[in-house]
Amino acid sequence: MTTTTGIKEVARRAGVSIGTVSNVLNRPELVATSTRQRVLDAIAELGYVRNDSARQLRAGQSRQIALVVLDVTNPFFTDVVRGAEAAAEDHGVMVVVCNSGEDAHREQRHLELLEEQRVRGVLITPVDEGPNSRLEQLIQRGTPVVLVDRGSGRHSRCSVAVDDILGGRLAGEHLVEQGHRRIAFVGGPMSIAQVQDRRAGIAEAVEGRAELVVVPTPNLTVAAGRAAATQIASGPDGERPTAVFCANDLLALGVLQEMTQRGLRVPQDVAIVGYDDIEFAAAAAVPLSSVRQPREQLGRTAAALLLEEIEDDGRHEHRHVVFQPELIVRESSGRPRGRRKGR
Amino acid sequence: MTTTTGIKEVARRAGVSIGTVSNVLNRPELVATSTRQRVLDAIAELGYVRNDSARQLRAGQSRQIALVVLDVTNPFFTDVVRGAEAAAEDHGVMVVVCNSGEDAHREQRHLELLEEQRVRGVLITPVDEGPNSRLEQLIQRGTPVVLVDRGSGRHSRCSVAVDDILGGRLAGEHLVEQGHRRIAFVGGPMSIAQVQDRRAGIAEAVEGRAELVVVPTPNLTVAAGRAAATQIASGPDGERPTAVFCANDLLALGVLQEMTQRGLRVPQDVAIVGYDDIEFAAAAAVPLSSVRQPREQLGRTAAALLLEEIEDDGRHEHRHVVFQPELIVRESSGRPRGRRKGR
DNA sequence: GGGTCCTTGTGAAACGTTTCATAGACTGGT
DNA sequence: ACCAGTCTATGAAACGTTTCACAAGGACCC
Numbered sequence: 001m002t003t004t005t006g007i008k009e010v011a012r013r014a015g016v017s018i019g020t021v022s023n024v025l026n027r028p029e030l031v032a033t034s035t036r037q038r039v040l041d042a043i044a045e046l047g048y049v050r051n052d053s054a055r056q057l058r059a060g061q062s063r064q065i066a067l068v069v070l071d072v073t074n075p076f077f078t079d080v081v082r083g084a085e086a087a088a089e090d091h092g093v094m095v096v097v098c099n100s101g102e103d104a105h106r107e108q109r110h111l112e113l114l115e116e117q118r119v120r121g122v123l124i125t126p127v128d129e130g131p132n133s134r135l136e137q138l139i140q141r142g143t144p145v146v147l148v149d150r151g152s153g154r155h156s157r158c159s160v161a162v163d164d165i166l167g168g169r170l171a172g173e174h175l176v177e178q179g180h181r182r183i184a185f186v187g188g189p190m191s192i193a194q195v196q197d198r199r200a201g202i203a204e205a206v207e208g209r210a211e212l213v214v215v216p217t218p219n220l221t222v223a224a225g226r227a228a229a230t231q232i233a234s235g236p237d238g239e240r241p242t243a244v245f246c247a248n249d250l251l252a253l254g255v256l257q258e259m260t261q262r263g264l265r266v267p268q269d270v271a272i273v274g275y276d277d278i279e280f281a282a283a284a285a286v287p288l289s290s291v292r293q294p295r296e297q298l299g300r301t302a303a304a305l306l307l308e309e310i311e312d313d314g315r316h317e318h319r320h321v322v323f324q325p326e327l328i329v330r331e332s333s334g335r336p337r338g339r340r341k342g343r
Numbered sequence: 344m345t346t347t348t349g350i351k352e353v354a355r356r357a358g359v360s361i362g363t364v365s366n367v368l369n370r371p372e373l374v375a376t377s378t379r380q381r382v383l384d385a386i387a388e389l390g391y392v393r394n395d396s397a398r399q400l401r402a403g404q405s406r407q408i409a410l411v412v413l414d415v416t417n418p419f420f421t422d423v424v425r426g427a428e429a430a431a432e433d434h435g436v437m438v439v440v441c442n443s444g445e446d447a448h449r450e451q452r453h454l455e456l457l458e459e460q461r462v463r464g465v466l467i468t469p470v471d472e473g474p475n476s477r478l479e480q481l482i483q484r485g486t487p488v489v490l491v492d493r494g495s496g497r498h499s500r501c502s503v504a505v506d507d508i509l510g511g512r513l514a515g516e517h518l519v520e521q522g523h524r525r526i527a528f529v530g531g532p533m534s535i536a537q538v539q540d541r542r543a544g545i546a547e548a549v550e551g552r553a554e555l556v557v558v559p560t561p562n563l564t565v566a567a568g569r570a571a572a573t574q575i576a577s578g579p580d581g582e583r584p585t586a587v588f589c590a591n592d593l594l595a596l597g598v599l600q601e602m603t604q605r606g607l608r609v610p611q612d613v614a615i616v617g618y619d620d621i622e623f624a625a626a627a628a629v630p631l632s633s634v635r636q637p638r639e640q641l642g643r644t645a646a647a648l649l650l651e652e653i654e655d656d657g658r659h660e661h662r663h664v665v666f667q668p669e670l671i672v673r674e675s676s677g678r679p680r681g682r683r684k685g686r
Numbered sequence: 687g688g689g690t691c692c693t694t695g696t697g698a699a700a701c702g703t704t705t706c707a708t709a710g711a712c713t714g715g716t
Numbered sequence: 717a718c719c720a721g722t723c724t725a726t727g728a729a730a731c732g733t734t735t736c737a738c739a740a741g742g743a744c745c746c
Contacts, residue, residue, distance in 0.1 A: 006702055017726050022704055032724060047484060052459040053405075054702035056396040057731050063456075072424050072440070078416045085442060094456055097415070097440040099428060113406075113437055116395040141390060222622055253626045279565055280623040283596045287628065349732055360696050365734055375694060397732035400701050 005046045014042035025050065056118065064094045065306060066114045067148075067299075068107060068124040070192075072099040074220065074250060075278040076295055077125075080148065083299025084123060091307050093120065100127055102192075102219055108134045115143065121306045123299075125149050128191040144309040148302045149293075150193055158309060160302040160321045164194050167291040167325035168201020171245045171273045174289075174327055175202075178271060178334075180243040181210045186228040186255060187247025188217040195220075195247045198275060202245050213241055220247060225254020232270075233262050242270060243333065249274040249281045252288055256332065260285060271333040287330035294323050348389045357385035368393065399461065407437045408649060409457045410491075410642075411450060411467040413535075415442040417563065417593060418621040419638055420468075423491065426642025427466060434650050436463065443470055445535075445562055451477045458486065464649045466642075468492050471534040487652040491645045492636075493536055501652060503645040503664045507537050510634040510668035511544020514588045514616045517632070517670055518545075521614060521677075523586040524553045529571040529598060530590025531560040538563075538590045541618060545588050556584055563590060568597020575613075576605050585613060586676065592617035592624045595631055599675065603628060614676040630673035637666050 007025075011018040016035060023030050024039040031039075042048075056062050067084050069077040081097055088095045096119065100107035104127045111134040114122060121144040126135055139145050139157065147159035175183050185202055187195045199214065206212050215231060217224040225246060232241060232255075246252035252274030256266055264270050266286045274281055277292035301321055309316045350368075354361040359378060366373050367382040374382075385391075399405050410427050412420040424440055431438045439462065443450035447470045454477040457465060464487035469478055482488050482500065490502035518526055528545055530538045542557065549555050558574055560567040568589065575584060575598075589595035595617030602613050609615055609629045617624055620635035644664055652659045 008702075018703085019705080019726055019728090020724085023725085026704075030724075035724080047480065049455075049484070050459050051400070051461065051702055052456075053396045053399040053461065054731090055459075055704075057394070057400055057702080057733085058704045060731075062396075072415075073418070073421045075416070075418070078421060081415050081442070094453075097442075099424070099440075110437075112392075113395075115392050116398075118394065118396065137390065141392070222626075253623070257626055280596070280626070283565075283600055283623070283627050285626055285628055285630065350734095351732075361733085362696060362698095362735085363694085366695085369734075373694075378694080394732055397701090398734075400703085400732080401734045403701075 005048050006051065007048070010039065010042045010046055010048050013046060014039045060118075062118050062120060063092065064096050064117070064119050065121045065123065065303070065310075066096045066098055066110075066119045067303075068098045068100055068110055068114075068122065068126075070100055070102050070125050070127065071220070072097070074248070075280065076248065076276045076293070079278075079295035080299035080302075083296035083301075084303040085299075086296075087300045087303035087307070093307070095303070102127055102189075104128060111135060111138055114138075115141070119143070121145065121310050123148050123302050123306055144306055146302045146306045146309070149298060156318055158305045158318045158320070160298055160305060160323075162293045162298065162323045162325050164197035164325070165201040165204070167275060167293075167327075168198040168203075168245070169205040170201075170325065170327040171198075171275070171291055172202035172205025174329065175243045175245065175271065175273065175333065176206060176209050178243070180241075180271060182213065182239070182241045183210055183243045183245060184213045184215050184232055184241040185245050185247075186215045186217060186225065186232075186251050187220070188224075189219070190216065192220075198245075198247050217247075217251060220250055222250050222254040222257070225251035225256075226258040227254075229255040229258035229262075233259060233264060240270075243272070244270060245273045245275075247275055249276045249278045249288065249290055252290070252332075253280070253284060256284060256286060256288065267331065267333050273327075273333045277328050281328075282330065284332070286332045289330045289333035290328055292326045292328050298323065348391050349394065350391070353382065353385045353389055353391050356389060357382045403461075405461050405463060406435065407439050407460070407462050408464045408466065408646070408653075409439045409441055409453075409462045410646075411441045411443055411453055411457075411465065411469075413443055413445050413468050413470065414563070415440070417591070418623065419591065419619045419636070422621075422638035423642035423645075426639035426644075427646040428642075429639075430643045430646035430650070436650070438646070445470055445532075447471060454478060454481055457481075458484070462486065464488065464653050466491050466645050466649055487649055489645050489649045489652070492641060499661055501648045501661045501663070503641055503648060503666075505636045505641065505666045505668050507540035507668070508544040508547070510618060510636075510670075511541040511546075511588070512548040513544075513668065513670040514541075514618070514634055515545035515548025517672065518586045518588065518614065518616065518676065519549060519552050521586070523584075523614060525556065525582070525584045525586075526553055527556045527558050527575055527584040527587045528590075529558045529560060529568065529575075529587055529594050530563070531567075532562065533559065535563075541588075541590050560590075560594060563593055565593050565597040565600070568594035568599075569601040570597075572598040572601035572605075576602060576607060583613075586615070587613060588616045588618075590618055592619045592621045592631065592633055595633070595675075596623070596627060599627060599629060599631065610675050610677065616670075616676045620671050624671075625673065627675070629675045632673045632676035633671050635669045635671050641666065 007018050007021045011021045085095050098110040107127050125148045215228045274288045274290040277290040281288040281290045350364045354364045428438050441453040450470050468491045558571045617631045617633040620633040624631040624633045
């Protein structure tokens with residue numbers, strides 16, 4: 001029993017034509033005050049609600065942009081969402097948040113639905129780098145797309161990203177300086193570009209100065225971190241890495257929990273560095289060193305770029321905004337301070 | 344330059360009528376295999392994408408349900424989102440996630456937009472309990488609504504909730520048993536029913552056995568927790584509460600950070616109990632005692648109830664599902680185990 | 687070989703808006 | 717009085733679908 005009153009009934013009730021009602025709604029200055037009031041009253045009495053489908057159909061455009069994230073559950077993305085919402089709000093457009101859950105199929109499905117809905121534009125962190133058919137098509141057919149947290153190598157699109165290679169390098173430099181000679185990189189799937197880049201970054205920094213062991217994970221969750229830690233901890237004692245760099249903080253938190261549970265001390269037995277510097281990193285059992293990214297700003301900038309592209313429907317220069325990450329050193333990788341006797 | 348090809352062009356290209364194209368799309372079994380293939384080819388060649396506005400307009404219904412949460416950034420809600428998505432997926436409906444940010448105005452605005460979009464139903468944790476005009480109207484006009492994590496006292500709607508009074512009581516009993524005689528409740532705004540209930544629960548448990556000090560907060564964030572802790576810690580030494588029960592884990596984490604920073608030991612100097620048992624609670628500096636809620640299940644059940652109501656458009660019995668919370672005792676409120684000498 | 691059914695395909699009528707060209711009614715200026 | 721110019725309001729034509737009643741062509745049965 002959805003709302004059944006249309007503009008037509010309102011018109012009848014107010015004793016005007018439907019064109020007039022539409023004008024009251026869209027260009028009120030064109031209609032005389034008394035008439036306008038009459039129409040407004042009719043609307044209120046009838047509880048009329050504009051039918052957006054019809055409006056869109058006629059207008060040819062919607063008032064929404066979409067944000068497709070890899071994981072709604074990850075604090076990194078929720079902050080990006082907030083940023084994007086903030087930027088969109090001023091422009092009167094609504095942000096539809098979609099969660100691909102790192103699953104290419106769900107991503108495709110969302111993209112299809114969004115295109116059918118004729119969203120004005122899409123902000124997306126694609127699941128994989130490969131030739132993403134749906135996304136390519138979407139772009140080709142003219143929907144503005146901004147890549148979030150992903151350099152747009154092959155795509156000639158706007159993009160907003162953080163230099164993940166640099167981030168990985170910062171972590172690597174730091175760990176090498178702390179004297180670690182066998183370092184594990186925990187992260188995956190490698191199809192995710194950020195993971196690739198962070199790995200590449202640390203590999204570069206460590207090159208020739210320490211050994212890098214890659215421990216792949218199926219995703220970027222706390223659970224995956226624990227599993228990875230199990231694998232690392234169960235290696236022969238002499239060969240166990242003395243430091244772990246995780247592709248994100250969720251993994252790092254998982255590694256931390258598992259290591260602690262196994263009686264390995266952090267950072268004395270194993271140092272840990274995470275990535276994202278989510279709010280919970282600082283509050284962890286052992287405050288986590290992490291590579292900080294300007295998350296909210298990332299979302300805000302991405303949305304701003306998209307809106308700019310939407311508005312300049314004439315000529316638009318694609319831009320690539322790259323933010324610099326920053327290493328925040330805390331206890332998990334720092335010189336152990338008190339708490340237990342060092343070494 | 345949005346997609347410009349319509350069903351009409353496809354029809355022309357395939358040499359059939361538009362009715363046939365529509366049939367291929369919606370009831371393919373009605374059209375002969377050869378024709379169907381010809382149409383499908385035309386669709387592929389032209390890159391045709393169905394216009395959902397037009398479809399909805401004609402069909403009178405959308406394929407979306409909405410989920411309006413108080414704070415996307417709060418892990419509690421992100422889990423609810425996941426649950427709802429899971430339930431919706433099977434039914435082929437899309438979940439639109441909206442963030443009210445605990446702001447009644449934004450909530451209203453979202454509700455308006457959603458109603459204009461003729462969403463099939465709404466899952467919502469309303470900002471305040473008061474006579475929420477938009478929400479009432481929405482319901483009255485016939486959109487199915489399920490209240491999430493909120494008993495539907497005044498509304499005669501379906502609802503899914505966790506017994507927050509019980510949750511508060513569990514925390515209270517526990518703290519009293521641990522010997523605390525002056526306990527602080529941190530949370531707010533009081534307009535949020537969950538906060539109210541949790542407070543009421545602990546008040547009930549503590550009644551006559553200990554003193555309860557209420558420290559209101561403007562919202563449920565880590566920052567608000569730190570502020571509250573500052574206030575508590577700066578009270579005269581003798582009068583400082585020896586335990587703090589927070590309305591959610593974000594607050595608790597904030598309190599924990601601030602207390603630790605001020606040199607107060609947890610749990611020896613101050614015990615802390617949080618609420619929600621988010622993933623990060625266990626990983627905190629001092630693992631946090633917390634009242635656990637079945638978050639994902641909450642979302643899943645809510646969506647299921649909504650879908651049920653949508654499908655039984657005939658007669659539908661509103662139901663109220665109430666889950667029981669569970670107190671998870673960890674170090675932050677437990678008997679201090681090792682680490683430092685007690686008391 | 688005429689009737690009955692089934693299978694395919696068609697054309698036109700909605701759906702609820704927005705927009706646009708135009709009509710009517712005033713206002714003033716001459 | 718008449719013409720030009722302003723304001724207001726109108727009706728009809730889109731927008732891209734879905735749906736529905738119906739027609740054309742076989743196939744089948746007696």
